[in-house]
Amino acid sequence: xxxxxxxxxxxxxxxxxxxxxPIAAAESAGPLAYESEVVGEAAPRSSASARNLSPDExxxxxxRDAEDLLRAVPGLELVQHGSEGKGRQFLxxxxxxxxxxxxxxxxxxIPINEWSNVHGQGYVDLNFLVPEAIRALEVTKGxxxxxxxxxxxAGSADFRTGIPVDRQGLRxxxxxxxxxxxxxxxTWAGPxxxxxxxxxxxxxxxxENRDIRRGAILGRWEIGDVSEGGAVHALAAAHVARFGLxxxxxxxEVRAGSRGxxxxxxxxxxxxxxxLLGGVGWTRRSAAxxxxxxxxxxxxxxEVNENFTFFFLDPVRGDRxxxxxxxxxxxxxxxxxxxxxxxxxxxxxxxVRVERLWQAERKVSDEGVExxxxxxxxxxxxxxxxxxxxxxxxxxxxxxxxxxRLDLALVDAEDHLTGERANGQAVAxxxxxxxxxxxxxxxxxxxxxGRGVRPPEARAFLADRSPPMVQVDSAELGLRFRPSRALxxxxxxxxxxxxxxxxxxxxxxxxxxxxxxxxxxxEVELDLRPMxxxxxxxxxxxxxxxxxxSGRPVPYVPRLGAGLSTLARAPFGTEAGLRLxxxxxxxxxxxxxxxxxxxxxxxxxxxxxxxEIALEVENLLGLDRREGEYVFxxxxxxxxxxxxLPALHFSPAPPRHARLTISVRLx
Amino acid sequence: MIRSLRSVAFVALALGCSAAENPPRLRVKVAADxxxxxxxxxxxxxxVRLTEAAAVVADLHFLVSETATARYRPADWLLxxxxxxxxxxxxxxxxxxxAGRFVLRxxxxxxxxxxxxxxxxxxxxxxxxxxPAEENDGVEPEDPLHGRAALLGGRxxxxxxxxxxxxxxxxxxxxxxxxxxxxxxxxxxxxLGLRLKLEADGGVSLFDGIDFFALAPGAGEPLVIAxxxxxxxxxxxxxxxxxxFFHHRFHEVRALRGR
Numbered sequence: 022x023x024x025x026x027x028x029x030x031x032x033x034x035x036x037x038x039x040x041x042x043p044i045a046a047a048e049s050a051g052p053l054a055y056e057s058e059v060v061g062e063a064a065p066r067s068s069a070s071a072r073n074l075s076p077d078e079x080x081x082x083x084x085r086d087a088e089d090l091l092r093a094v095p096g097l098e099l100v101q102h103g104s105e106g107k108g109r110q111f112l113x114x115x116x117x118x119x120x121x122x123x124x125x126x127x128x129x130x131i132p133i134n135e136w137s138n139v140h141g142q143g144y145v146d147l148n149f150l151v152p153e154a155i156r157a158l159e160v161t162k163g164x165x166x167x168x169x170x171x172x173x174x175a176g177s178a179d180f181r182t183g184i185p186v187d188r189q190g191l192r193x194x195x196x197x198x199x200x201x202x203x204x205x206x207x208t209w210a211g212p213x214x215x216x217x218x219x220x221x222x223x224x225x226x227x228x229e230n231r232d233i234r235r236g237a238i239l240g241r242w243e244i245g246d247v248s249e250g251g252a253v254h255a256l257a258a259a260h261v262a263r264f265g266l267x268x269x270x271x272x273x274e275v276r277a278g279s280r281g282x283x284x285x286x287x288x289x290x291x292x293x294x295x296x297l298l299g300g301v302g303w304t305r306r307s308a309a310x311x312x313x314x315x316x317x318x319x320x321x322x323x324e325v326n327e328n329f330t331f332f333f334l335d336p337v338r339g340d341r342x343x344x345x346x347x348x349x350x351x352x353x354x355x356x357x358x359x360x361x362x363x364x365x366x367x368x369x370x371x372x373v374r375v376e377r378l379w380q381a382e383r384k385v386s387d388e389g390v391e392x393x394x395x396x397x398x399x400x401x402x403x404x405x406x407x408x409x410x411x412x413x414x415x416x417x418x419x420x421x422x423x424x425x426r427l428d429l430a431l432v433d434a435e436d437h438l439t440g441e442r443a444n445g446q447a448v449a450x451x452x453x454x455x456x457x458x459x460x461x462x463x464x465x466x467x468x469x470x471g472r473g474v475r476p477p478e479a480r481a482f483l484a485d486r487s488p489p490m491v492q493v494d495s496a497e498l499g500l501r502f503r504p505s506r507a508l509x510x511x512x513x514x515x516x517x518x519x520x521x522x523x524x525x526x527x528x529x530x531x532x533x534x535x536x537x538x539x540x541x542x543x544e545v546e547l548d549l550r551p552m553x554x555x556x557x558x559x560x561x562x563x564x565x566x567x568x569x570x571s572g573r574p575v576p577y578v579p580r581l582g583a584g585l586s587t588l589a590r591a592p593f594g595t596e597a598g599l600r601l602x603x604x605x606x607x608x609x610x611x612x613x614x615x616x617x618x619x620x621x622x623x624x625x626x627x628x629x630x631x632x633e634i635a636l637e638v639e640n641l642l643g644l645d646r647r648e649g650e651y652v653f654x655x656x657x658x659x660x661x662x663x664x665x666l667p668a669l670h671f672s673p674a675p676p677r678h679a680r681l682t683i684s685v686r687l688x
Numbered sequence: 689m690i691r692s693l694r695s696v697a698f699v700a701l702a703l704g705c706s707a708a709e710n711p712p713r714l715r716v717k718v719a720a721d722x723x724x725x726x727x728x729x730x731x732x733x734x735x736v737r738l739t740e741a742a743a744v745v746a747d748l749h750f751l752v753s754e755t756a757t758a759r760y761r762p763a764d765w766l767l768x769x770x771x772x773x774x775x776x777x778x779x780x781x782x783x784x785x786x787a788g789r790f791v792l793r794x795x796x797x798x799x800x801x802x803x804x805x806x807x808x809x810x811x812x813x814x815x816x817x818x819x820p821a822e823e824n825d826g827v828e829p830e831d832p833l834h835g836r837a838a839l840l841g842g843r844x845x846x847x848x849x850x851x852x853x854x855x856x857x858x859x860x861x862x863x864x865x866x867x868x869x870x871x872x873x874x875x876x877x878x879x880l881g882l883r884l885k886l887e888a889d890g891g892v893s894l895f896d897g898i899d900f901f902a903l904a905p906g907a908g909e910p911l912v913i914a915x916x917x918x919x920x921x922x923x924x925x926x927x928x929x930x931x932x933f934f935h936h937r938f939h940e941v942r943a944l945r946g947r
Contacts, residue, residue: 272708272710273710571810606706606708606709609711610711611711611712611783611807611808611809612711612712612807612808613708613709613710613711613712614706614708614709615708616706616707616708617706647708650708652711654782662747662787662788663785663787665749665782665785665787666711666713666782666783666784666785666805666807667711667781667782667783667807668710668711669708669709669710669711671708
């Protein structure tokens with residue numbers, strides 16, 4: 022007991038010391054020169070929980086890539102079951118959003134979810150985003166904003182490109198990591214939001230077959246004035262990435278000591294991901310109107326060679342599969358807001374996205390010899406949307422929002438293995454409503470209702486000419502208290518109901534309609550700025566996700582997560598961020614349960630003149646953590662008779678490691 | 689410093705961190721269930737009474753609904769679902785198994801096969817293979833079951849006539865899938881009974897269409913129905929019976945309470 026008390030006292034001391042250190046530093050340094058940009062309250066909220074992550078939240082916490090920035094979103098859990106080059110799995114508000122099936126991601130408004138990707142519906146790959154070139158991240162949990170499109174079932178995120186104010190000019194970064202990471206980055210930021218960012222990455226990874234090699238370039242050019250004839254911007258991006266795919270380790274093998282915690286279950290799995298992306302946008306604003314248009318297009322290639330189940334499906338030749346996807350897309354989006362009188366604004370949104378894709382899945386040997394063609398499909402698919410809504414200031418205290426969105430999917434798909442060809446359509450109408458009640462100067466009560474949709478993938482149209490769009494109804498009620506710039510508190514309750522879950526089962530060739538499920542949850546967020554340059558963020562998210570009929574919990578989704586972050590900037594060029602994150606055990610199929618997870622990450626940087634040195638440490642506690650945990654069947658050995666039962670597998674989170682970055686501002 | 693940080697971890701662990709837990713594995717006994725083997729009347733008016741019924745089965749799988757779990761299983765991005773997916777097209781996803789070979793004897797006395805390992809869940813089906821009996825299975829060479837996958841023996845009654853018969857089944861080409869098994873298994877108190885039914889739903893008898901007395905070899909001699917019988921009519925009857933016997937509608941897995 023004494024040791025526990027002692028440990029608790031020590032822990033308290035450490036946390037207090039970590040939290041108070043920046044305050045002490047700031048007090049000793051006198052007035053602070055830095056005031057972080059507050060963008061969180063700038064945009065009108067579609068729901069209480071919607072928020073823009075500010076630059077200090079994005080900059081001051083450790084990150085390996087742009088997707089890591091999403092870890093700052095309360096309640097959003099990311100799982101990497103490959104290595105850094107592979108898209109992550111998203112878990113939000115009781116949804117296992119897979120690689121993006123239920124989580125919409127856009128970059129400067131350009132949709133990134135790959136609708137019918139061979140590896141996973143809605144696949145999100147952000148390898149092309151250079152993290153230094155992200156100036157803001159707007160996140161909406163739930164489908165409440167009119168502009169949220171397909172896949173925004175659990176929520177959506179829009180990455181805003183740009184170089185933060187403190188990185189203007191020409192800057193070169195070099196990072197060395199304790200586990201064989203070498204990264205070079207170059208950013209140039211000019212006037213009017215123009216920038217160019219490039220990175221080259223070589224990382225051996227924290228374990229066997231977890232390496233990544235990546236090169237990416239991202240640039241944006243703007244001309245004109247939004248209020249005089251409009252401003253035009255162009256965005257261009259490209260990346261190449263090659264990475265290892267280590268599979269998922271069997272828990273029983275690791276417990277028995279036959280495999281190490283950071284070993285690869287699949288020592289030869291590989292992935293490659295390439296992309297070209299471009300867009301040209303036009304924005305014009307006046308006192309009464311706000312008009313935006315965006316034309317975009319890109320080319321995409323993904324190849325994934327994995328074996329998660331070893332010899333389960335094929336006891337002799339093994340279960341290795343090679344998935345390939347090639348696609349080209351082009352699209353147009355436009356939005357127009359106009360003020361109708363003093364109190365009302367009308368918003369109209371429309372767009373179309375056309376994609377030509379080819380995809381294949383092959384069963385291959387470990388040597389790469391093709392054994393069987395399991396899928397070969399080409400498709401021409403389009404997603405169109407039209408939405409209209411009004412925002413009405415009913416009185417000084419009450420704002421009402423209402424509208425509807427129509428999404429139409431058209432698909433012409435051809436199965437090259439069977440010769441079958443089919444075309445069809447799916448359509449969904451999604452109402453979106455909201456209200457903001459200003460209870461008092463510091464208090465806001467926000468209510469929102471919306472329907473999110475996920476279009477069926479191209480293969481589903483071969484089975485059913487009119488497969489249904491998955492539709493999820495969600496509601497949120499939230500209270501925000503912001504008495505001053507120094508304190509903001511938000512508390513939200515939310516619920517979602519999935520009446521009909523539909524998936525395409527490619528074996529039976531049927532679109533399966535599954536049972537209803539529902540989610541109920543709540544979140545609390547605290548944003549405290551006790552003094553200039555210091556910020557404390559705390560959050561707690563809880564959700565109960567269950568199947569309606571059986572009452573059983575929806576497996577894989579988190580029930581409880583909590584975060585605590587300290588962000589500090591001192592005037593003498595020192596800045597630091599510390600993040601503590603806890604994820605409670607998650608229910609898994611067949612009564613299994615995941616491990617809990619505790620993360621403690623640190624970033625500290627100091628700038629002197631043209632130089633800056635930054636140290637990032639992830640997993641400061643040095644715990645063996647599990648990032649992804651799954652229950653499925655696998656057989657390690659060829660010809661193995663038993664082992665058909667589903668068993669626990671996991672992907673480890675990185676062990677404690679450090680990265681040191683030296684930056685030079687050239688001008 | 690590291691020691692202090694470990695103290696933080698210790699406190700956090702004490703507050704609710706926990707290790708992963710594998711799916712609980714239930715050990716459930718599996719036995720032959722002869723409760724549905726009773727005198728049956730065929731469509732040709734024969735009454736069939738079995739006195740002997742046995743088979744050799746291997747690698748039993750017990751399946752939960754794949755439809756119910758499809759969305760929430762690790763999706764396509766994690767797991768391939770090849771055409772040879774064990775369990776798939778067998779009526780579900782495997783959540784229980786009894787690996788190995790077993791003599792499944794219903795009559796004259798029901799046998800016990802062993803203990804299967806099941807995960808908790810709602811089961812919808814079972815699947816197992818029928819294999820030729822070997823000495824290693826405890827079937828001696830002089831046993832008529834030896835080399836065969838199943839055996840049914842008994843008497844056929846019609847009016848005043850009586851015929852002793854035995855059917856020796858060659859193994860089927862494929863596993864028997866879609867065996868009905870409707871039960872929620874959430875503890876290990878159940879005994880799984882592998883039931884043979886001589887009459888399927890709808891009143892169809894396993895012996896329908898077999899004109900036993902037309903195949904009878906002679907007065908007083910038993911009728912042996914086997915694939916290697918010299919009489920082609922008997923071989924046709926064997927094929928018909930084999931198709932019926934290895935069809936899942938004459939089999940069922942029941943969760944019997946009590947041990």
